[in-house]
Amino acid sequence: MNIKADYKPSGDNGILIVFSNQISEDINIKVRGFQQAIAENLNMHNEIIEVIPAYTSLLVIYDATKITFKKMVEKLRCIEEIVHSINLPPSEVVHIPVAYGGEFGPDLINVSNHNGISIDEVIELHSSVDYLIYMIGFTPGFPYLGGMKEKISTPRLKVPREKIEAGSVGIAGNQTGIYPIESPGGWQIIGRTPLKLFNPEEEPYVLLKAGQYIRFEAIDKNTFVNMQNEVNEGTYKVKYSLKGSV
Amino acid sequence: MSSIRILRAGLLTTIQDLGRVGFQQYGIPVSGAMDKYSLKLANILVGNDRGEGALEITMLGPEILFNCGTTIAITGGNLTPTINDVDIDMYRTYVVKPGDKLKFKGLKNGCRGYMAVSGGFSIKPVMGSKSTYMRGQFGGFKGRKLKEEDFIPLKKPGILLEDRKIKLNYIKNYNNRVVRVILGTELHMFKKDTIDVFLSEEYQLTNQCDRMGYRLEGPGLKHVSGSDVISGGINLGAIQVPGDGKPIIMMADRQSTGGYAKIANVISTDISLLAQMKPGDKIRFQRIAVEEAQQLLIDEEKMLDDVEKKFSSLKEKIMEKNTTRVYNIRVKGIEYRVVVEEEKVKS
Incomplete structure (x- = not known):
């Protein structure tokens, strides 16, 4: 899958990552892969506070006193590059x-x-x-x-x-x-x-x-x-x- | 056991801290203090960690009897607190004795007061938090608001020898009716002129305002086509607009996910301002940039750090025993704090 995700500020401490405007199992797998990639690669409890996965999107809540919106988006874009290599465990x-x-x-x-x-x-x-x-x-x-x-x-x-x-x-x-x-x-x-x-x-x-x-x-x-x-x-x-x- | 006893319940008093963080992916709301800034100041005053659980007292205060000596501080909305029927200051520490009664005479400004006790309440955290989530009936004291004849145990009541006050410039102005926002994640779903209306007209808090969300009345907002989005996470302060065009601001007890288009999101530092507004109050929204909002948040954290640093050097002055008595005595216009330490003398 080569769908570019969309990153938007959700308030001053959130980023909404939207992968598609259609619900499908494939997109939902991508959402989960992304969540796992974040957990494996970013410091979950320092900069990122929590991640809320949904049908086609992921809401990332971060500590805005530690990292700016721009820098956080940069880091998440890097994660997007490696999502395809994430091995999700069998369901x-x-x-x-x-x-x-x-x-x-x-x-x-x-x-x-x-x-x-x-x-x-x-x-x-x-x-x-x-x-x-x-x-x-x-x-x-x-x-x-x-x-x-x-x-x-x-x-x-x-x-x-x-x-x-x-x-x-x-x-x-x-x-x-x-x-x-x-x-x-x-x-x-x-x-x-x-x-x-x-x-x-x-x-x-x-x-x-x-x-x-x-x-x-x-x-x-x-x-x-x-x-x-x-x-x-x-x-x-x-x-x-x-x-x-x- | 050291405790406070609720003699009269008041309107709505719950135990809240900074919330149940990290469980929204399982559908569990964050909860926590509506006005986190005031909660932090109350805790800092009495020498607690900023995020300790404290009482969130809404509009009409309870009547509380202290069964032990400890130190308290009340911040946030001014409900006119009294100890043994004598008015006390907000944003200041008071030493209470067993038998002292705390009452509130009525709402002067704001909407929610925060009372912290030195050492905090002895409440078992649920999912890492002492916050009460009333709809789910868990957290805080038995998952509910406090009622008559509740005894809330205290963890480590302490007598603070220093008279601590917070300077006026650290206290938010609740007459400020401008709420700053960052434009929303579904802005494209609204008509262009509707965004101008949203940012220029006045909106009023309706009676349907609670810890979960605030429903507003004002000029209707128009969607391009439809108000529904695929359900997803909602941040604190998100302003959802359902099909009727009336905005709803999502507050502390909001559901973890929602399916309405969001026109904007209140910035973190103004959530505490919004928490001090009540039904009937009128507000205006002002748009600011993400970077600006983040700087405001950093500045606010720094202010809290400054207050805490100023007091923390005196932390060792908190006594853990109940044999100390503190009296405020006024002599020739000057107020003195007299500390009496009881000691048994061998005869």
Whole structure:
């Protein structure tokens, strides 16, 4: 890929690097490669304070008392030159068990009705894809996922719910996602995972990272209850695999 | 245990430091003091690290009872603080005794006061910070604002023997209504004449102003076509303009990412000025260059260094015991600070 990035000042201590105005897996890989190149080549905790990767851009927050905007851009341009040589580790797939339907997924029926397919088909379609985590944002640990099948896309609820439980898995238009913390929201809730996506008290604070993939795995209610106990006791081991393997 | 006790809650008091830095890539907001400059000055006064957690007191102050002797300083917006119903100065250290009561009579200027205690609060940091993030219910004291009958433990209360004051020229003028900005990352998404309107007209803070963001009322801003961008990171002070054309300034508790076009970004040094404004206040935006804003930031850091250096030579004068009493006595118009050290004498 030979796309020149665009560098703009975002206030007096930020630089927004934009790689494209189109969302694609290739561009997102470039964003991640760039983030890793920065971590490997620039002094992360002296001049650079933090880096926020997104779909097609990277926001670099730096210490403006230590380096000027111009010098920082120069350094980042040098990084851009070597991004192609960065070897990103193979992508991880995080396996997310989900109890679909019933009390955990009251809107599963809506998705089924809206698309004129059976509930089993909805579950099959939703859990048969590996979803790329393009970025984390919106709330602590919330993954922006790509790759959902159009056959299960469903508009948001007309009236949002005041309270959606943490771990709820939902559909909004042609996006799917998981609520890491209890919050209000208008997504069609189709199931729930017993896993904790965000825990401010313990490392790792968030379960998911940009660049990983998510694979939903259907579980029944009993399994959900058992897993939830294990999660609460700290004995549950999250299942990971490498992208491409079964 | 040494602590302060909240007798009345006031409007909104939270513990804040310089924020939860480094976790935005995981969707975790930075939080921290809205007015970092005042927070740093309060901490410097009482001999703490600049970034120690302190109380951020919004508009209507709490009533606080001290259960131990320590030293406090209050900076930022003036909420008219009193100790045992006697007015005290802002930007000055006070030694308090067990049983002393701190109250606030009302907002005189600004919006947020900062109270630092010598040694800081004994609060377990969450992700490296003592800042309270109320929406996420974590950090600070139990992840929430302080309420009646809370006991906030103190780490190392100390009696400061020196009467410290900050000179007027270090204090920001809150009557200044000009907020300086650097033009935004999505400037091309706005009509040319809209940028002129933004930089010349007055904007008013609406009632929808909180630690997350300030919604402004004023002449509507027009996009060339559409207000949405692909979601990405948002910096502190970014001015987003959604489809209704009304700007929103992103503050301390902002979400880590957003999807509206940004017309400008408030410069770092003026964020603390903005933090001291309240609903109804009117502001104007002034454009400056990145280099200029960075120089202002360097100058401000140097000012803080100067204040700290002036006081730091006296750091050893902080006592860690509670047997010292300090009294301010006025004799023939001259104020004296009298230090009494209790010592048991064998009989």
